[in-house]
Amino acid sequence: MSVTVNKELSRSFPSGARALTLFDKIWEKHIVKQIGGGPSVIYIDKHFIHEVTSPQAFNGLNKRGIKVFRPQQTVATADHNVPTLNQHLPIKEELSRKQVEALITNCAEHGVELYGLGHPFQGIVHVIGPELGITQPGMTIVCGDSHTSTHGAFGCIAFGIGTSEVEMVLATQCLLQAKPKLMRINVDGELNKGVVSKDIVLYILSKISASGATGHAVEFAGSAIRSLSMEARMTICNMSIEMGARCGLIAPDDTTFDYMKDRPQTPKGALWEASLAYWKTLYSDGNAIFDKEIFLKAEDIEPMITYGTNPGMGIGINDNIPTAESINETDKSGLSKSLAYMGLTEGTPIKGQKVDYVFIGSCTNSRIEDLRMVASFVKGKRKADDVEVWVVPGSKQVEKQAKEEGIDKVFEEAGFILRQPGCSACLGMNEDKIPAGKYCISTSNRNFEGRQGPGARTMLASPLTAAAAAITGKVVDVRELLVSELEPVEN
Amino acid sequence: MIIEHCPKDSFGEQFKKMAKRINIVRSTIVPLNIENVDTDQIIPARFLKATSREGFGTNLFRDWRFINDDENQPKQEFVLNNKKYSGKILVTGKNFGCGSSREHAAWAIKDFGFDVVVSSFFADIFKNNALNNFLLPVTVSEKFLQKIFKAVEADPAIEIEVNLEKQMIKLLESPTGSSPRHWEPGEAREGPLGEAFEINSYKKTCLLNGYDDIDYLLNSKEDILKYENNLVSSL
Incomplete structure (x- = not known):
């Protein structure tokens, strides 16, 4: 990871000569009035x-x-x-x-x-x-x-x-609202096989911590981000709050416009064309300056999993859980408190850890693409006997689409339970709770103490890693189970 | 673009709620020396089902306070259960209030009896929520935060004074007779016992006078309508 910090920002050129970030362009268009010295x-x-x-x-x-x-x-x-x-x-x-x-x-x-x-x-x-x-x-x-x-x-x-x-x-x-500071996180290069957008965001979190973007609006950029589908981009922006960011954003491009076209409430006809012309102006100018800029290489990213009780506590699936010696002084008390809650030991591998529940859902990973990804991996396989697997679609539309594509049948044969849409076990406000002391691999966004139910032990991961855990009953590197490229499920 | 310099005149007289205003808070402190305290800990999701703003204090830090959710089984080691500590000022580790946007967290802290939360930095949404509920978030340097923790560890009766008007926070001489100057010999004696803190002038005016953002916005309706009209005409 490399980091650039700009202490002296030269954004105050005369109007018209300024290089603007994507955030600036949207923000300035929405100012009704300013209060001197205030928001x-x-x-x-x-x-x-x-x-x-x-x-x-x-x-x-x-x-x-x-x-x-x-x-x-x-x-x-x-x-x-x-x-x-x-x-x-x-x-x-x-x-x-x-x-x-x-x-x-x-x-x-x-x-x-x-x-x-x-x-x-x-x-x-x-x-x-x-x-x-x-x-x-x-x-x-x-x-x-x-x-x-x-x-x-x-x-x-x-x-x-x-x-x-x-x-x-x-x-x-x-x-x-006060205007936040601006940060850009660039991820360039090609992703390894079995690595998906959830892994990218958990990797970023593991590098900059659960407070690394506090006070900032974060723009995600770089070739690895550009290559992602809209669903995958949403997963990344979704978890920008876990870095403490005020918001996360990605410049719209053809992937965005293709996704939006003909959706029920997007503009149609001439209004679509006019909107499109405006949307195409929404990007950070080439010489725009950010308060902080971070550069990461896609090739460095492995399937990720969390071991602790905040989303910044993540490691590559083949790494050992950190030891107190290996992390900085101020995080030490947090580490021992987290590991005590999680029932995990410092310096030991996370791979092989037994899993009791698998939750595939939440606003992070419950879209049709997530369900397709899980189904294509799971097809023809059966869950481990002592694991309970819940798949909770993000919406009625996702549920309907999944049924039309036969994904529900794949899940049924695998022993996964396809439930109805809602936030569900992500925050355990309804009856979908993980029992105290049980381990859950979850595609959601927070592994806080008690988040999925009092005493529940959450390990955050991608839908693929979660699916692999469902099949094997433990934490595994999904790549070891991938015999060929993932194929779409046939109807 | 309209720039206003004195928000005072933009609040409706009828909405001034003098009872809420905050200026000088002098109190003993409750030290919660934990970093990254998320709002799920402050108020677990299962207590978010009320439709009013009252009564959340009972469940503040619920799962850190009680074993098996049982009020008869307090966790003695948790600071809110430690009779040594009390007061209107909660002092916490960095990144306090991260995670969920639930304003119930600010309601619970205020309802429990705190008027001020001190940390080396706050999560953005929590900070806004606190300010909107006249719970003053005071951001201090990491060094000063550690000084407070050491001072209260040495003498739980030590008091802090937070002066919003002057934007100053300081450790006071302890009423039990020990002085904060004595809690740690050597280098600590040399550092200042007080520190200035930042707050934007608009929010300061609001807190000092008991003004709400919503009153300000409701009194800005003409500007908002003008903005909307400009949008329509620019299409």
């Missing part, structure tokens, strides 16, 4: 809401006796605490049911479109936005969820906010 009032193009972080915001509006200012710019779904089995039945858990009911009432009273349970567009908020074409380059997008950074894969400024801010956006379609 700017930033206009928000799209606002996603869900059942968990919105009720208090609607209560605030109701107390003031005001309505949602621009209801057509807000989209709602129920995802965080919904069950992933029997979604046609009333939600059993009372508090979850009340939150979902409050969302229905609030959306109805304020004229907000809701893709709730039973709707063909329901799903994880960060899966449905791009899939429906709501997410578009150049936009500002917010949601009361930190993984809103996902949408940045389309070249927009997308970030998570708290409930007070949800209330502000509902009331005024604006937020007060």
Whole structure:
């Protein structure tokens, strides 16, 4: 890894002569006004809401006796605490049911479109936005969820906010925001076989740590990033928050436009052409300067897995768990605390570690491409007897597509359980929890203590590495099981 | 582009909530000497099912405080269960509040009785959430943070004064008679007992006067409408 830090930034050339970053271009277009010495009032193009972080915001509006200012710019779904089995039945858990009911009432009273349970567009908020074409380059997008950074894969400024801010956006379609510093992470070269975008982002995290991008907006660039599909780019931007980044973004290109074309809510006809012309201006100028720039080589990246309790604690699948001597002084107490929680030993291999659960899902890795990748690897294989495998699609659309492609049959034959869409075991707000002390290989984004249930031990990995663990019942290097290039599943 | 220099006039008089305002906080401290404390630890997801903002303090650091989620089985070694420590100021390791954007974390800390959180740096979303709830995040140097941890370890009765107006944080003489100058002989005696901290002038005005961002934004509606009209006409 090499790092460039620019202490003296020369961005203040006279207007017109400035080299702008992708972030600058979008940010400046959305400034309603600036407060001297303080934040700017930033206009928000799209606002996603869900059942968990919105009720208090609607209560605030109701107390003031005001309505949602621009209801057509807000989209709602129920995802965080919904069950992933029997979604046609009333939600059993009372508090979850009340939150979902409050969302229905609030959306109805304020004229907000809701893709709730039973709707063909329901799903994880960060899966449905791009899939429906709501997410578009150049936009500002917010949601009361930190993984809103996902949408940045389309070249927009997308970030998570708290409930007070949800209330502000509902009331005024604006937020007060200070401009973050800018960082660019370049990944160049060709990826090794069996290495996918989740491995790239876990690798970046292992290099810069779980706080390495705090206070920054991060643009991901370089040939390895450019070569990725939209789904794969979303996985990377999704986890930019795990580096502490305010948001992550990737300049839109033909891959972006091909993905977007003809989605339900993208512009059509002449408006598409006009939008396209604008979107093509969204890139960082050649001589644009970033506060910090990081350069990584794709060839250095191995399939990755986490051993600790924050997403920065990742290693290559064939590496040993670090020892206290091998890491810097301030991280030592964190290491021993993490390993005690995880029941793992420093200096030992992670490969061979027994796995009890495999969770394939979450806003990080639950898109159709992720399911296809898993299915193509698993086809004709059977899960290990003592492993429980849950596959939770990101949306009703993903679920439908998976069934149309016969992916559900592949999973069934492998002994994997295909559930219904929602956030599920990523954060264990519904009943999908990993029991205390059990090891789960998870394609989600956080391995925090108790994240998947009190006492649950999470190891983050790619869908491929998770699938390999499902088949073998332990942590393995998926490349040892890859006999040929991955083939698509036939109908 | 409009640039305003004094946000004060842009808040509606009717929305001023003087009770919330914050300026000088003087208190003993609770030291949580752990880095990368994420919001899942501050308030686990299973407690996010309320539809109001109240009562989250009960579940603050729930899984670090209790064995098997049982209030009758407190984990004695956890600092919130240690009777030696109390106060309105929580002092924590770097990267506090990382992870989930849940504002419930700020609500829980405030509801538990803290007015100030001190760390060497905060996760961005948590910092905004704290400020929006009149919970003051004070960012100090790593060196000064370690000094606070050592001081409170030597004398749990030691107090800190945070002065928002002056943007100063300092260790005070301990009421039990020991002085912070005595907690560690040698080099530590030479360092200052106080440090200036940064906060942007807009947020400072808000906290000192009890103003909310939302009041400011609601009073900026004309500018927002103008912005929208310009967008439409530029298409």
